[in-house]
Amino acid sequence: MISESPTRTKKEHTSQTQKSYLLEQGKKLVSQLHTSIRTAQIYDRSNLVYVRQMENLFELIQALLEKEREIFLKSKEGYLFLNETRLKFSLDGYTLSKYIIEIFKRLQFESLTFSSPLTARELDEFVFILAHAATECKDPFENLQKRIAASHIQNIKVERFASEWDVGDQSLPENQKKLAKKRFFKTLLVAQEMMESAKTRRSINTIKGKRAIQFLIDQLIKDESNLLSLTAIKNFDEYTFAHSVNVCILSVALGARLGLSRRKLSELGFAALFHDMGKVKLPLDILNKPGELNEKEWREIKKHPVLGVKALLSRRSLDRFSTRAMVVSFEHHLKMDLSGYPQVSFKKDLNLFSRIVTIADVYDSMTSGRVYAKTPLTPDEALKRMIEKQGKSFDPVLLKAFVNMLGIYPVGSLVILDTGEVGLVIEANPTELARPKVTIIADKNGKREETETVDLTRIDEKTGKYKRTILKTFDPHRYNLDIARYIY
Numbered sequence: 466m467i468s469e470s471p472t473r474t475k476k477e478h479t480s481q482t483q484k485s486y487l488l489e490q491g492k493k494l495v496s497q498l499h500t501s502i503r504t505a506q507i508y509d510r511s512n513l514v515y516v517r518q519m520e521n522l523f524e525l526i527q528a529l530l531e532k533e534r535e536i537f538l539k540s541k542e543g544y545l546f547l548n549e550t551r552l553k554f555s556l557d558g559y560t561l562s563k564y565i566i567e568i569f570k571r572l573q574f575e576s577l578t579f580s581s582p583l584t585a586r587e588l589d590e591f592v593f594i595l596a597h598a599a600t601e602c603k604d605p606f607e608n609l610q611k612r613i614a615a616s617h618i619q620n621i622k623v624e625r626f627a628s629e630w631d632v633g634d635q636s637l638p639e640n641q642k643k644l645a646k647k648r649f650f651k652t653l654l655v656a657q658e659m660m661e662s663a664k665t666r667r668s669i670n671t672i673k674g675k676r677a678i679q680f681l682i683d684q685l686i687k688d689e690s691n692l693l694s695l696t697a698i699k700n701f702d703e704y705t706f707a708h709s710v711n712v713c714i715l716s717v718a719l720g721a722r723l724g725l726s727r728r729k730l731s732e733l734g735f736a737a738l739f740h741d742m743g744k745v746k747l748p749l750d751i752l753n754k755p756g757e758l759n760e761k762e763w764r765e766i767k768k769h770p771v772l773g774v775k776a777l778l779s780r781r782s783l784d785r786f787s788t789r790a791m792v793v794s795f796e797h798h799l800k801m802d803l804s805g806y807p808q809v810s811f812k813k814d815l816n817l818f819s820r821i822v823t824i825a826d827v828y829d830s831m832t833s834g835r836v837y838a839k840t841p842l843t844p845d846e847a848l849k850r851m852i853e854k855q856g857k858s859f860d861p862v863l864l865k866a867f868v869n870m871l872g873i874y875p876v877g878s879l880v881i882l883d884t885g886e887v888g889l890v891i892e893a894n895p896t897e898l899a900r901p902k903v904t905i906i907a908d909k910n911g912k913r914e915e916t917e918t919v920d921l922t923r924i925d926e927k928t929g930k931y932k933r934t935i936l937k938t939f940d941p942h943r944y945n946l947d948i949a950r951y952i953y
Contacts, residue, residue, distance in 0.1 A: 483784075484550050490529055491547035492558055494538065497522045498592075499561045502568070505596035510589065519592065523585050536579040537672040540569040548672065572598055573606035574623040578672065583620040590616040645691035648684050649710060652677040656738055657706045663776040664745040671735075675786060678713070678734035682727065685718055690876070690892040690902075693718060697877020698949045699833045699841065705744055705752065708829055713738040715825035716818075719863070722870050723821075735786045736793035737822045743773030743794060767806040770795050789818060797822045800858040820860040824867050827851060827859075832877070843938050844875035873898040877948060880935045885909025888919070888935075889951050897922055899935065906951055916951060 501522045508515040529536050539546045545562050546552065554562050569575060572595075579588075594612050602608050606625050613621070655677040684692050696711040716737035720730050744752060747769060751762045758766065773794030777787050796819035799805045803812065815823075828851065834841035842850070848868055855861040872893030874880060880888050880903060888903030900921035907913050925932045941948055 486532070487547050487550040488552060490525070491538075491545070491550065491552040492554060493525055494529070494536070494547065495545060495552065495554075495562055495565055496558065497525050499564050501592045502596045505593050510593060519585070519589050522592070523583075523588050526579055526583060526588065530579065530581045530583060534581055535672055537576060538578075539576045540566045541575065549675075568595060571600040571605065572609050572623075573604070574609070574625050576624045578622045578624070580620045580622075587616075587618045587620055591618055591621045641688045642691050645684055645688065645695060648677075648680050649692065649695045649714075652681060652713070652738070653706050653710050656709050659739065660706065660709075660742055660745045663742055663779075671784075671786060674735055674738060675731065678717070678731050678738065681714060681734060682717060682721075682730050685714070685721060689718055689721075693871075693876045693893075694891050694952050696829065697832075697844070697875075698952055704833065705741065708833065709738055709741055711829045712740060712822060712825045715829065715867075716821050719821055719825065719867055719870055722866055723863075732786055732789045733818050733821065736790040736818050737825065739773070739777070739790050740793050740797045740822050740826065741769065741773065742776050742790075743769035743771065746772040746776070767798075770798055770807055792816050793819050793822050795819075797826055799823075801860060802857050805858075820863055824851070824859055824864055828867070841940075841942055843940050844871070844878045845873060845938050848873075848875065869895060869898070872901050874901050874935060874938065876901075877952075878938050879941050879946070879948065880938050882933045883936050884933055886933070887911075888933075889948055891918065891952075894922065900931070903933075904951055 497518075501518050504515050504518045510516075526536065533548060537546075537548050543566065544551055545566060552562065569577070591613065594609065594616065598609050598612070599605060606623070609623060613623070655673050659671070659674055681692065692714050696714050699707075713734050717730050717734040720733045725733065747765055751758065751765055754762065774791045777783075777791045777794065793816065795807070796815050798807075799809065799815060799819070800823075801815065801820075803809055803815075828844075828847055831842045831847035831850065832844055848871065851859060851864060852868070855864045870893065872890070872895075874890045874893075876890055876893065878890040880890060882888055882903075886905050886909060887907040888905050890901045890903050892902040894901045902918060902920055905913065905917045905919060919933060921931065921933050921935065923932045924930065
């Protein structure tokens, strides 16, 4: 009989203790919030009953924020959740929870977040707004948002979460493409918000990041190709944030191919999304420098893995997501032989997540024309150069899985076919790597009014040969060709 690892048992006990704490405090929060709203509807704000009730609510929330840094209260399918822990109520508590759920429903929001440093004034303003919010107007949520902004409330946010992430009937192929795009850009905004919080030393809302990863995982499971195709777009103004989202998508997709559980994929995605968090602490003139970096500038760049660890450590409450992210932040520029940076004296195997993120990070950087190669490489050329360094720089097993996932001609590759047509690779073929799906964007004369998606495994019945075969790839930058117009 195999005994349980003491470390694992300790972690599970800590997790269970944390869940019990959230469950108990969550019920108190719902009760206090209910009483505060009802009191605000009856009494004037200067009334002593109202003042004392608000003091009780503020004290409770402050105690939670001391441990959690942010509190995320969500209504979903008739239940309330506090930081992803479902709250269970007795009969009396059930009535209170239904009251709060009904307020969420009437004002058309699904999540409510309190963040540090919350002030008593902000909480007082917010509760009074909730108690007297208009529900008969055309858009109650928009009206609520305007009142919150007008009251200069910075550390309380409401979000119409599901509608921001979803779009139309998800069973329709055309909507899947729109959905992938929407979730990609929404994740980019979340990454930007969290990194800006780290830069200004404000509270980092990790819950938003975790939620973003969940939606990306859902999308990858439903339709991997649409999300992977978006990673081929490189002409973003905010490179740092787009790069982080690309690395996240590539890492989670590889993790899924390796058979990681959904929980592990969530942790991997979170670590990948914020692997470069330390860069927000670096001067912009270095990050955005168009030319080669000098020795002094490189020394600054090499600080970002440790700066990322420090940014994540600044959170008062650390969970497995944050600790995983710290490890990846520290290790993602270390190579398999432990060369790279930061310099280390220990001799140990790199974390699995770090090895995955390193591959995704280098690949996206090479094809974007940043740091590793100032001139962008074509996807297939980037993979060739990475394969040359397997064993020394990259885990050879993981790199092989990565190549199999992307194919010999990765998504975003521009190819010339034996028919003279020009195609854009949009989906790899796991069984025949040399025969991906491509979108034909130009005929042999260089013209085409409408695109057509073709499968390169199709056989010509008359000749018994493949209808189309890839001859070679070419660099879109040489011809000033914007592939984004064919992906969006």
